[in-house]
Amino acid sequence: xxxxxxxxxxxxxxxxxxxxxxxxxxxxxxxxxxxxxxxxxxxxxxxxxxxxxxxxxxxxxxxxxxxxxxxxxxxxxxxxxxxxxxxxxxxxxxxxxxxxxxxxxxxxxxxxxxxxxxxxxxxxxxxxxxxxxxxxxxxxxxxxxxxxxxxxxxxxxxxxxxxxxxxxxxxxxxxxxxxxxxxxxxxxxxxxxxxxxxxxxxxxxxxxxxxxxxxxxxxxxxxxxxxxxxxxxxxxxxxxxxxxxxxxxxxxxxxxxxxxxxxxxxxxxxxxxxxxxxxxxxxxxxxxxxxxxxxxxxxxxxxxxxxxxxxxxxxxxxxxxxxxxxxxxxxxxxxxxxxxxx
Ligand code: LMR
Numbered sequence: 001x002x003x004x005x006x007x008x009x010x011x012x013x014x015x016x017x018x019x020x021x022x023x024x025x026x027x028x029x030x031x032x033x034x035x036x037x038x039x040x041x042x043x044x045x046x047x048x049x050x051x052x053x054x055x056x057x058x059x060x061x062x063x064x065x066x067x068x069x070x071x072x073x074x075x076x077x078x079x080x081x082x083x084x085x086x087x088x089x090x091x092x093x094x095x096x097x098x099x100x101x102x103x104x105x106x107x108x109x110x111x112x113x114x115x116x117x118x119x120x121x122x123x124x125x126x127x128x129x130x131x132x133x134x135x136x137x138x139x140x141x142x143x144x145x146x147x148x149x150x151x152x153x154x155x156x157x158x159x160x161x162x163x164x165x166x167x168x169x170x171x172x173x174x175x176x177x178x179x180x181x182x183x184x185x186x187x188x189x190x191x192x193x194x195x196x197x198x199x200x201x202x203x204x205x206x207x208x209x210x211x212x213x214x215x216x217x218x219x220x221x222x223x224x225x226x227x228x229x230x231x232x233x234x235x236x237x238x239x240x241x242x243x244x245x246x247x248x249x250x251x252x253x254x255x256x257x258x259x260x261x262x263x264x265x266x267x268x269x270x271x272x273x274x275x276x277x278x279x280x281x282x283x284x285x286x287x288x289x290x291x292x293x294x295x296x297x298x299x300x301x302x303x304x305x306x307x308x309x310x311x312x313x314x315x316x317x318x319x320x321x322x323x324x325x326x327x328x329x330x331x332x333x334x335x336x337x338x339x340x341x342x
Pocket of ligand 1: 179
């Protein structure tokens with residue numbers, strides 16, 4: 001073979017080797033980090049806000065920079081309803097909405113968590129979320145293009161208003177902001193009050209403008225949303241639970257390299273332990289801060305007043321049983337040990 005041809009063949013071989021090598025490299029190595037946009041609607045200084053930051057830190061460290069988590073708190077990107085749509089479209093990859101916000105997706109069984117006085121304490125909640133019902137609810141999300149990864153606590157909600165509330169009758173006729181849950185709508189109506197669905201980002205402006213008279217929030221959101229500046233009374237009814245589901249766009253999750261998915265699962269497991277450890281103390285600290293601020297009178301109902309709230313609100317279970325599903329509700333009652341007569 002003439003020397004010129006040998007040279008050309010040599011160059012072609014080198015080009016092919018480099019090209020093949022590059023094809024191998026590009027199919028085995030991500031170009032730039034995998035970006036996870038994690039959007040949420042509350043302040044960074046809440047149990048949810050802090051746990052999202054912790055998840056980010058663990059995911060980025062343990063993946064050695066292969067994953068980048070961009071956190072958007074305080075509805076910076078989307079409000080309650082929009083963030084779920086954005087997740088389905090893939091505009092964000094992860095969220096942690098409250099369990100009260102899943103019905104608009106067509107999974108109304110999540111509203112079971114909104115039933116008044118269903119849970120005595122966090123342990124009762126965990127017996128539901130960590131077992132068959134928790135798994136079943138996450139399975140229902142898959143058909144919506146969403147994967148449920150973890151349950152996170154917040155705490156127990158209390159009514160806030162600008163007039164003193166000691167008994168159910170004191171709420172009569174008041175406009176109370178609720179999340180977009182039919183169970184919460186029924187709960188507020190059972191008290192003779194008027195439910196108003198508002199996104200979390202709109203709570204403070206609506207209270208300030210007098211568009212609504214009151215809320216049902218747990219202490220940490222009551223404090224960090226600044227609602228305490230524009231609400232004169234907080235009555236510690238503890239009448240309902242507020243918790244979250246950490247969810248991810250299913251197509252995105254299934255498409256991740258399996259080693260990256262393992263790292264993220266581990267990071268989320270640890271962030272979940274952390275979140276559930278700090279949820280109660282965040283609420284206790286927020287309540288202390290509300291008391292210290294002095295703008296809101298915090299009232300602890302007597303046992304008789306608490307019993308009156310229970311009596312007014314427990315019929316909501318029966319009215320909403322068909323919506324939630326009677327079998328599912330029975331399973332939840334078994335797990336929690338709920339007895340209507342207590
Ligand atoms: C609310 O809308 O009151 C809560 O769900 C906000 C949150 O995410 O804690």
